[in-house]
Amino acid sequence: MQVSSSKFKENAHDALKDDNLRAALNRVKTGFTTARANAAEGLPEFEDLRDKARDIKDHVLENLDYYLEYFEQKVIEQGGQVHWCSNASEAREAVLKICRDVDAKTVTKGKSMITEEIALNKFLAAQGIEPIETDLGEYIIQLADEPPSHIIGPAVHKTKEQVTELFHEHHQQYGYTEREEDPEKLVGEARAVLRHKYVTADVGITGANFLVAETGSTVIVTNEGNGDLTQSLPETHVVVASLEKVIPTLEDVSTVMRVLARSATGQEMSVYTTFSTGPKRDTDLDGPANFHVVLLDGGRSEMIGTELQELLRCIRCGACMNHCPVYHAVGGHSYGWVYPGPIGAALNPQMVGLEEARDLPNASSFCGRCEEVCPVRIPLPKILRHWREEAFEKQVGPKPERWGIELWGFFAKRPWLYRRVTRLAASLLSMMAGKKGRLKSLPFNNGWTSVRDLPAPQGSTFMAQWKSKGGRVK
């Protein structure tokens, strides 16, 4: 997808003025968070399972090369193929070749963030192959020609009225001429339209939540059942997955599964968890004749062994964004690339470059809720701090911002001077404020005072009061 992370501030400003988005984000704020809290409470072993899940993912990342080769071997034994791809363009070409080999005209798709990452839909369409998203949320945003705004609820930003209009515009060709407003009927309409597409598609593309080394299986998790129809009806099933999804055994998958849905939607299990292993067997009555795994690196191998390695534990549950006050305020599109919220702020600088995504690590109040709810305990605030340091050291970002930090650093390293200057500044501000005790405007800080007054500091500084009460001062 088109990167617009460098426009984060403008995007965020626009988002704050969007009333529909505000309503949608309020639903995220209450719905997902309450459900997750209840699910966590409902399983006494939940916290210990989070530790186990973290340990399993760490174990994989320490031995990633071994498990990837093991996985490939098992896929081959079961009659499938693995296509190793260093970057997005190789992955797109690999999918295209598979489609061309079976002379594909239409492709149905289950939900996959990796195919968003490699911008597969636009590419296939340009090659004359029609991609059809089948997850309802993905289908809605495909009709709207928008990227997802949430990794598990791609269309959370859309209102029912907007869906009504989209379906009215696009479904008339199938004979749905009435403007449908009832959500249940809207779902029914999508179900009917897509049903026939499943049966007639030449290729089904899904993502993967896990790749099981032990068995060569790929695993998807859905609530709708769209992924299952996508992969069992066409002649060819293509799984597009990134390499950190590999996991050693079915037992390890079971452990991680127990924290995945609970963290994501607050369900104990998603409705459908599907393990796919190779093409149909000789005696099978259904299933695809061809099974391919397109394995994407996309910058991940470079994160191994660095301070970013822990990001590769991510199981894409979305809990971090569901609990993020910044995400709640600005929504997913503001982040300007595939991954929004805290995980996006931590991951995107690596994936699209720090220059482009430099505002994202700053889009955090470091409240720490993301780390608190992350099922695999990724230290997201620590990684955001890493990016801030990196941005400062590499001199990314506007000069005034750097000067400000340098200036603050100068005083912070000289406490005696810091105390004097703050005392002076406090009394200066207090003088400027006059009797009212409030400042209507502040030089260099119009952003703050344009919508509210700044209360002026009152009395002496904290350090002065501390000292006067007999506190020890270094």
Next chain:
Amino acid sequence: MSSKEKILGRIRANKGRGPLKKEHADILSERIREHSHNLVPKRGLIPLEDQIDLFCGKLEALAATTERVMDAKDLPKKVQDYLKEHNLPSRIKMSPSPELTDLPWKDLPTLEIVTGAGAEEDVVGISPAFAGIAETGTLMMASGAETPSTVNFLPENHIAVLDIRKMKGSFEEAWDLLREKNGDQGMPRTVNLISGPSRTADIEQRLIMGAHGPKNLHVILVGDGEKD
């Protein structure tokens, strides 16, 4: 250099090593072969009758319906009653599994039984579950010559039949059972873990049933819990 070599090379270079040494690799392959269970929640590790209650309770909370017959030969009648009660057509797509086809369907001549894979026009499908997982109220369905997976997904109404001797407390026990049954063949083409009927919350987070898979899931548990 192929992309595979490049990717593996980058991983190894960042780890500051070459391919894993044999003794290390042996430890990992042993870890895979052991199938040792990680932390398994206590919730499902209870006697069979309690597991059945837990299983049914969880499934019902997920908007599925459940009932039980002590003797498999009573199952066709239960199915017929279900169809009548829900005003469903009497044509059923059935998995060609002896576990179902051997039952006395002929006693109910008004039912039209069609065996085979699922198809677009099917309204009701019936298939046998490979196992039940009490922990979360989950059905494990395993594909095969007698159990095409499309029967579980294409019909709007899915009836799953679970022999209670296949009730397990946890996912781990169900995997053990699958390995025991499948031996060296590895996994079936697909294993579907199903916890309730299809749903979506993609329009304003409102829960709506029957997004793409079945709108209704009815689970009939069969047996009195005695061994053969």
